[in-house]
Amino acid sequence: MGKIWFFVCFLFLISCGTDHKRQWEVSSPSGNLHFHFIHENSRLYYLVTWTEGEERDTVVRKSPLGLVCLEQNYAAGLSFDSVSKIKKITEAYVMRSGKQRECFTEAYELTLYLRNLSGYPFLLTARAYNDGVAFRYELPGKEETSKHTVVSEQTGFYIPSGKAWMIRYDAVNEWAPAYEKDYKGAMPVGSSSPDSLGWALPALFHSGKYWMLVTEAGLDSSYCGIHLQQHAPDGLYLVRFPEENEGYGVMGSSRPISSLPFKTPWRVIVAGKTPGVMVETNLVYHLSAPCELADTSWIKPGKVSWSWWGDHESPCYESRLRKYIDLASRMKWEYSLIDAGWHAMKEGNIENVIRYAASKGVGILLWYNSGGPHNRVMNAGPRDLMHVDTIREREFERISRMGVKGVKVDFFQSDKQQMIKLYLDILKSAARYHLLVDFHGCTIPRGWSRTYPNLMTMEAVSGAEQYSWDTVFADNAQTHHTILPFTRNAIGPMDYTPVTFSHYNDKVHHKTTWAHELALTVVFESGLQHIAERAETFNHLPVYVLDFLRNVPAAWDETRFICGEPEKEIVLARRKGQVWYIAGLNGEKEGKVVKVDCSFIEKGKVTLIKDGTPPSTFSKDEFELKEKVFEIYLAPRGGFAGIIR
Incomplete structure (x- = not known):
């Protein structure tokens, strides 16, 4: 230069x-x-x-x-x-x-x-x-x-x-x-x-x-x-x-x-x-417009159980959905998402699911197709309820009375001016009925979460659903994960849907370590953090990993970058109250040692969850934060997550 x-x-x-x-x-x-x-x-x-x-x-x-x-x-x-x-x-x-x-x-x-x-x-x-x-x-x-x-x-x-x-x-x-x-x-x-x-x-x-x-x-x-x-x-x-x-x-x-x-x-x-x-x-x-909502006390970020990743047919079956509501209840997560197909259940009905969730202290989020004639995803519903103002208002009033806490609206597929208006109209309508919003198949964040804070997250990313079908994605996921914090997630919340410990099927195997997957809950910021893993897997996780997933926040008071570059690694820290969560990802196929500089933290006890051997296991380390800089070994495609309190 x-x-x-x-x-x-x-x-x-x-x-x-x-x-x-x-x-x-x-x-x-x-x-x-x-x-x-x-x-x-x-x-x-x-x-x-x-x-x-x-x-x-x-x-x-x-x-x-x-x-x-x-x-x-x-x-x-x-x-x-x-x-x-x-x-x-x-x-x-x-x-x-x-x-x-x-x-x-x-x-x-x-x-x-x-x-x-x-x-x-x-x-x-x-x-x-x-x-x-x-x-x-x-x-x-x-x-x-x-x-x-x-x-x-x-x-x-x-x-x-x-x-x-x-x-x-x-x-x-x-x-x-x-x-x-x-x-x-x-x-x-x-x-x-x-x-x-x-x-x-x-x-x-x-x-x-x-x-x-x-x-x-x-x-x-x-x-x-x-x-x-x-x-x-x-x-x-x-x-x-x-x-x-x-x-x-x-x-x-x-x-x-x-x-x-x-x-x-x-x-x-x-x-x-x-x-x-x-x-x-x-x-x-x-650079975005100030909040337009007079009352935001009802807006509560949180973690979400999600049945669809592990079982695409689950939204049609009440018994399968109950497993994920039970998981959310057991993990003290705030919400459970019912994805596409709930409007035409083959077993049970959505009213029973919502009542069951309420009895467990779990809020329900419901999926909707944004179309309308502007998309051609005809086999995923409910649809034709979002693009007309009067119909959308009636539907939001209905589900709000049922006790639904939010909506996931999918398949927008355009950045035209009229589509931008539809996004904003949905946010305004949802706010009137105290509904949180998650946009999928959508544009990138442009500051709307400040103006309409009921917008908790947006997809606009190649996320964990790709494990359902894309072997190339699985091969390159570790690199992808270390680019996103500097790009897509830098501009706003990102609904990547992290934590996929198990393989989706026999054809697509994820290559990242389990500690890497755990670290994504801290590295990736999303006001609704959908945890993608199957409910059964949680029965076999170590207690300290369950405790971490139970307590890790979905919204933060402060974020600090520690070290890293795209494609290589990233280490960062996020604070909630007096507790710091730290996490790191290795974006490469070779192991490495990273230096973690916590000089901005005065004192505390450090609990680290690191790569185990084999990669589908964890190891744990605890020590007092006396030396402000310490080293951590990251396995190939590995990672770590930790707490300093």
Whole structure:
């Protein structure tokens, strides 16, 4: 990366030659991260730099900005109007679930006011945080009845050479797009997607001394979700809208259409000198709308027993479901999920199941198909209850009266604007009837859990269900698991459905150790943590493993990254009250020793559950935390989990 010697200032304006080149800068509170904007040849650009002492490194190179609307062009022919004073942004809020309960945000904000060739105003607001930068566009005005169609964004992310971890965007089919491709490992920055549909978000980059995660936040029903174009010449990644055939033609245009005034979602670049910044960041929440619910006391994160992974037919049989309700009761887990097919049970009925669960102190979550004509998953129900407002409200009122605590809604398969509206409408309806929500077959998190905290988790990941059929997934799971904390799970809750000790069948065998699987309950964050393992397996686990699974939280007060890199390993710690949970994963096929630095913990007794011999067993170690740094051996594809109290 080129280094630039510079004179530091918060805001500067330069006019030179006939280009009338103007530049502005807003810096993070720490003074390390700098967000630059350049108005040149009637176009707008940005770049991101990092300073140490008197040296400045380029983190993101000069990248294009702008919107092209059907009615007006806001990418070319832009003239400068004015610039705001730099404003300090501070905010404190509390999350009902997530990696950190009490959140505090501090940033500096700058707004540029421009006009296009027709004289229409165009605004860009930028923020610089200590762990990243963000910007969004705004079209002001009072033309509420006039619709404006955004044809394209000219937004780009020009990443210096280095490594990238990305997944390709899904082609439309019966089950997709659903962000369920695997991260295969590092590729050179600028690599083209293997198909024409481009790359999905979030996208992780490592360039020189810096790590970056590109994503978006604050998406509402006035816009669509974005991904990235197929080709990124020399590292320039450009924004792409959803595919036109998503939703089978019944969810409107792939181009967002809104009345004035409107603001786009935030375009977000998390940045730092270690990959741990991605693990600890709450930037997506900081940039999202505050909570809209007056009362959130009924929202309770928790662990969930789940019958479907081990027995796909179980939702149709009351006796099989009772085994998992009994498991949840015995383990003091809060919930049990009844997956697809419960509406047409072959033995018993759902009313009896709900009553039985209530007698055991277990809340029931029910599965629904989001379709509607927008998906073609016709053999999984109930369906046709979510996409029409009046029908959905009636159904939520009905199941709420029955005592149901939440819903899992599946098979959305589109990021179009009308689909984004459906997501948000479901969250609002569910909140009215005190129902928790888990989205599956869905888009990625974009901060909605702050605005609607009854959104406990979202899939958008290649998860443990893949063990049902995918041998390639099983072969690469350990690597996949060490990439997700820096990518998908960095931006919001992830319903991976961890803890699969047993093999799903004789054809697909998982290769990770049992201690690795146990560690996923801490490494992966999800407000509803679905435990996938069969009920029978718990009869044979050591008492100390059962105690760990009984007590491990599903929501956290604080998260600390300890060490690791994607594909290699990850070790982190999460706190609930005064108790720290630590966990680590080996992403490689060779054993290794990792150093666990707990210098942020004053004292306590350490209980570790580690790899045993053979890999389908555990070992236990206990000691006082006297030395703040200790070593742990991780078996090939291994892991550990522990408690410090």
